[in-house]
Amino acid sequence: MADRIRLQVARYRPEQESEITFDEYEVPCHKEWVVLDGLNHIKDRIDGTLAYRWSCRMGICGSCGMTVNGEPKLTCATFLSEYAPGPVRVEPLGNFPVIRDLIVDIGDFMRKLVRVKPWIVREAEKPLADGEYLQTPDELDEYKQFSMCINCMLCYSACPIYRLDPKFIGPAAIALAQRYNLDNRDEGASARMDVLSEHEGIWGCTFVGECTTVCPKNVDPAGAIQRYKLTAAVESMKAFFMPRGAER
């Protein structure tokens, strides 16, 4: 294996450029080094002006999502040696406005996320003296997969629907809505349905499936969307045939 590898890193400095350019750096290619290690090496030893997000280095914080050789990846979980002898092209995540170098603005997602109420909604909290809301392992399994989302935005970057229609609420927001819909402690499913059943909600998705393919946490957002389509269709039928019984 080569002991060094070239990184072609996207640069965008809004005060001096109107388009992305690429700077090339040569970094060590240790067996245990990930792309993020390469970027940190550049930042620490070669070019301190390079801007990118990172935090935990262990696939938990979801900060270091970037496009590596055309694929959305968590750079802390993508080994440089996989791309030897290189070069490795590192770009900001697609489908988001670039603020600087490898940093994108995810404000659009943050605004959409709040709309699906990603928290446990209770009509009435039980008194503290009544203790915890107990849950069996089976009840936990119902939503656990969707709770693994780390908001890394790889799914939005891979989604052609989001690219074509930025109003689409998107894979992670829907998966996180399902995380709470399937939680037996939650009572907010009907409130979320108003948002999820909009044209830009679940029905925008035509099942490309790339969101699930690129997800580093095996959340399966495409599955969450298809599953919710079935739920929404059943609820619509109920409302049509039993308008009073289905009133929320």
Next chain:
Amino acid sequence: MSVHTEYHHRWLRQPASTYWWLKKPVYFAFILREGSCMFVGWFVVYLLLLVRAVLEGEGAYRQFLLWSATPGVLVVNVVTFGFVVYHAVTFFQAAPQALVVHVGRRRVPARLVLAGHYVAWLATSIVIGWLLLGGTA
């Protein structure tokens, strides 16, 4: 309200390439499915025309069969058949992710849900084939 930097107006919004759908087979498959929905629409229209011809009597039905055997209609219908099968297969692929079936406390594996769809498809095709062959025998 978001707080933006001095350079907010210069955030780079990269336009998507016109040919983005050629970059990955899965994107191409997606566009193919979206584009081919017109053929699925034609399949429904053709079926309705067939029903109308049957309802109008033997003469209209024979006229419909003659029209269906013309090269243009035949080519369109062969292409349509291919796309309808493509839509059916991709629909079946999505089914295990949409259908979460429990037997007792155990979740039915996705491959069994998928297999169930294909078995139902096969069984339906056999019944229809049997009816058609039985009718001509």
